[in-house]
Amino acid sequence: EVQLVESGGGWVQPGGSLRLSCAASGFTVSTNYMSWVRQAPGKGLEWVSVIYSGGSTYYADSVKGRFTISRDNSKNTLYLQMNSLTAEDTALYYCARGYYGSGSYSDAFDIWGQGTMVIVSS
Amino acid sequence: QSALTQPPSASGSPGQSVTISCTGTSSDVGGYNYVSWYQHHPGKAPKLLIYAVSKRPSGVPDRFSGSKSGNTASLTVSGLQADDEADYYCSSYAGSTNLGVFGGGTKLTVL
Numbered sequence: 019e020v021q022l023v024e025s026g027g028g029w030v031q032p033g034g035s036l037r038l039s040c041a042a043s044g045f046t047v048s049t050n051y052m053s054w055v056r057q058a059p060g061k062g063l064e065w066v067s068v069i070y071s072g073g074s075t076y077y078a079d080s081v082k083g084r085f086t087i088s089r090d091n092s093k094n095t096l097y098l099q100m101n102s103l104t105a106e107d108t109a110l111y112y113c114a115r116g117y118y119g120s121g122s123y124s125d126a127f128d129i130w131g132q133g134t135m136v137i138v139s140s
Numbered sequence: 141q142s143a144l145t146q147p148p149s150a151s152g153s154p155g156q157s158v159t160i161s162c163t164g165t166s167s168d169v170g171g172y173n174y175v176s177w178y179q180h181h182p183g184k185a186p187k188l189l190i191y192a193v194s195k196r197p198s199g200v201p202d203r204f205s206g207s208k209s210g211n212t213a214s215l216t217v218s219g220l221q222a223d224d225e226a227d228y229y230c231s232s233y234a235g236s237t238n239l240g241v242f243g244g245g246t247k248l249t250v251l
Binding site: 064065066078130131 | 143172174176178180184185186187188191192195197227229231232233237238239240241242243244245
């Protein structure tokens, strides 16, 4: 079964760090483009970061310089290292797999995890 | 990147059709044919409904359709069903050096 399972969320104090993990099964992370998306309480979805199969990475301005997306091919797992966390980073974090519609890049994401909650508070 | 503009709410009765708009700029919606739509039931994983403006992944009913005119994309849900009640988000590619951008979301209520 193709699925993504996030973990690593929790409560952290402002200025702290967390590393989120996204374990994939049924497909290979390294041959797909993958993304992290978050949803703050009562708010909409927000793109956080994306990593392409070639290794290129991109970040939202709100997290640039603080968050790092990476993957471990041997573990077929996607990561998001989050440093210097602030209350504005409090959100449910989803990982998602890029979709190749009709075999072509689509900039869409078809497989999503259930999310892991991050709470930044003193 | 500014968020795409969606109406905060939409509604319709079972069996009716409803259209949700998504307005951006020539730097995102209007500039590329990479608009996608997601259905999100609270507490569940978002579901891809439409990609590349108007294409449906396998398994998505043809009651869901997408289109684009200029800087505005639209999602139409026909034959409304109770389970269609959810939040709907559009997303667009915004250039090779940027992440995509989401709309603010539209809460669809089935009356």
